Amino acid sequence: MSQIQYKAITFTLNGKEVAASIDVRESLADMLRNEFGMTSVKKGCEVGECGACTVLINGVPYDSCIFLAIWIDGKEVTTLEGLMDEEGNISDIQQAFIDEAAVQCGFCTPGFIMSAEHLLREGKRYSRDEIRKELSGNMCRCTGYQNIVNAVEKTMEKRLEEKEA
Amino acid sequence: MYDINHIYEATSVEHAVQLRVEQPQAKIISGGSDILISIRAGEMAGCDLISIFRLDELRGVTLDEDGTLRIGALTSFTHLANDPLIKELIPVLGEAADAVGGPQVRNIGTIGGNTCNGVTSADTASTLLAHDALMELTGKDGVRLVPLTEFYLGAKKVDLRPDEIATAILIRRENYQGYFGHYIKYAMRNAMDIATSACSVNVKLSEDKKTILDARIGYGVAGPVPMRTPSAEQAVKDKPVSADTVEAFAAGALEDVNPRTSWRATKEFRLQIQGELARRGLTEAIQRAGGKVS
Numbered sequence: 228m229s230q231i232q233y234k235a236i237t238f239t240l241n242g243k244e245v246a247a248s249i250d251v252r253e254s255l256a257d258m259l260r261n262e263f264g265m266t267s268v269k270k271g272c273e274v275g276e277c278g279a280c281t282v283l284i285n286g287v288p289y290d291s292c293i294f295l296a297i298w299i300d301g302k303e304v305t306t307l308e309g310l311m312d313e314e315g316n317i318s319d320i321q322q323a324f325i326d327e328a329a330v331q332c333g334f335c336t337p338g339f340i341m342s343a344e345h346l347l348r349e350g351k352r353y354s355r356d357e358i359r360k361e362l363s364g365n366m367c368r369c370t371g372y373q374n375i376v377n378a379v380e381k382t383m384e385k386r387l388e389e390k391e392a
Numbered sequence: 393m394y395d396i397n398h399i400y401e402a403t404s405v406e407h408a409v410q411l412r413v414e415q416p417q418a419k420i421i422s423g424g425s426d427i428l429i430s431i432r433a434g435e436m437a438g439c440d441l442i443s444i445f446r447l448d449e450l451r452g453v454t455l456d457e458d459g460t461l462r463i464g465a466l467t468s469f470t471h472l473a474n475d476p477l478i479k480e481l482i483p484v485l486g487e488a489a490d491a492v493g494g495p496q497v498r499n500i501g502t503i504g505g506n507t508c509n510g511v512t513s514a515d516t517a518s519t520l521l522a523h524d525a526l527m528e529l530t531g532k533d534g535v536r537l538v539p540l541t542e543f544y545l546g547a548k549k550v551d552l553r554p555d556e557i558a559t560a561i562l563i564r565r566e567n568y569q570g571y572f573g574h575y576i577k578y579a580m581r582n583a584m585d586i587a588t589s590a591c592s593v594n595v596k597l598s599e600d601k602k603t604i605l606d607a608r609i610g611y612g613v614a615g616p617v618p619m620r621t622p623s624a625e626q627a628v629k630d631k632p633v634s635a636d637t638v639e640a641f642a643a644g645a646l647e648d649v650n651p652r653t654s655w656r657a658t659k660e661f662r663l664q665i666q667g668e669l670a671r672r673g674l675t676e677a678i679q680r681a682g683g684k685v686s
Contacts (some may be wrong), residue, residue: 250393253393287470289500298445363433366584
């Protein structure tokens with residue numbers, strides 16, 4: 228290691244433009260947690276298998292643990308924190324996870340919710356099998372997937388109804 | 393924090409080639425879903441990287457004037473699975489791309505990376521091989537086209553010269569038009585798994601759907617690199633669509649495959665699967681082509 232290499236980047240984080248000078252060796256997960264306090268971004272496996280670190284980049288889910296922080300320059304990131312409304316209330320999908328008992332230890336939950344948020348924003352009606360496929364990059368080791376799929380399905384139906392109304 | 397010494401970010405294909413010449417020790421990183429995992433495992437500790445992530449001109453699927461399908465090397469698996477041209481002209485490739493990992497991995501993983509890392513389990517490789525795909529490699533002296541069959545040199549070794557980067561994968565019109573394919577991945581889980589073995593078959597039938605004019609088969613995890621099995625292809629060329637022909641196809645495949653025992657599965661188990669994959673793959677491909685195995 229000769230000298231630490233830094234890069235100045237700007238990107239949009241949960242709707243706000245931010246700038247940072249980052250060590251090029253950092254993963255996006257590291258940067259979001261350490262520089263910006265986005266601790267909903269969980270570091271589970273750190274090899275892109277468990278999905279606990281899932282964030283939306285330009286609206287699409289990525290494992291932030293295997294995404295270099297330098298690549299985020301000029302892009303838009305949404306973390307779980309970004310789902311909160313102006314008054315600090317949680318969103319419908321988060322409430323559905325609580326209502327459907329889709330949370331046990333909670334470590335996988337932010338990642339699951341970001342994957343779910345992506346499919347909910349598509350505005351389509353997914354079958355349960357399709358929901359499972361969309362969530363197949365996220366692992367829960369406590370409680371299983373039944374209630375998670377229930378929570379997503381319920382929120383999907385609710386949002387579709389609101390859209391039609 | 394990844395154990396990386398220095399990252400060179402390419403801003404154009406020419407810049408990437410220049411960086412390749414200036415920094416021969418550096419490895420190319422496109423999406424990172426293999427490279428970053430290797431770095432984290434300590435296998436590439438202290439490495440230099442050339443990032444081609446920003447080369448958006450290498451993303452996407454287009455059709456050249458002569459009907460050649462051009463897949464940019466940085467095209468993600470998600471893109472491939474949803475691309476209208478792929479769906480129309482070579483849907484089996486989209487299905488193979490959709491079998492990779494999970495949604496997040498399919499969003500970051502690229503078809504060029506999947507090919508250039510030279511691993512036998514690459515989900516898209518068997519389908520590309522079975523369509524006689526060409527690698528487009530750009531270096532300091534220009535562009536070189538290499539058939540994918542020749543691009544693979546050995547396990548994790550490909551014919552990418554020190555000054556080159558892969559810029560596209562090409563499939564010529566005569567290699568997809570009239571062909572119908574099917575990809576089968578055999579793994580322990582439906583998602584987030586690496587193939588125990590995989591097989592991609594495509595066929596072209598006669599007009600009355602009773603004769604196989606041509607059949608091609610590519611395997612993953614049947615040898616050190618993705619491979620075709622010529623004995624299977626020869627065994628069914630110009631043969632009637634029948635159960636006997638399907639059997640001959642599977643028997644031919646087993647003459648050529650050379651799987652090994654690994655912690656995922658034994659050689660014997662893989663051979664069992666590979667015969668069955670050939671059978672099912674051909675039967676389904678024939679059905680998609682409008683024929684029926686009686």
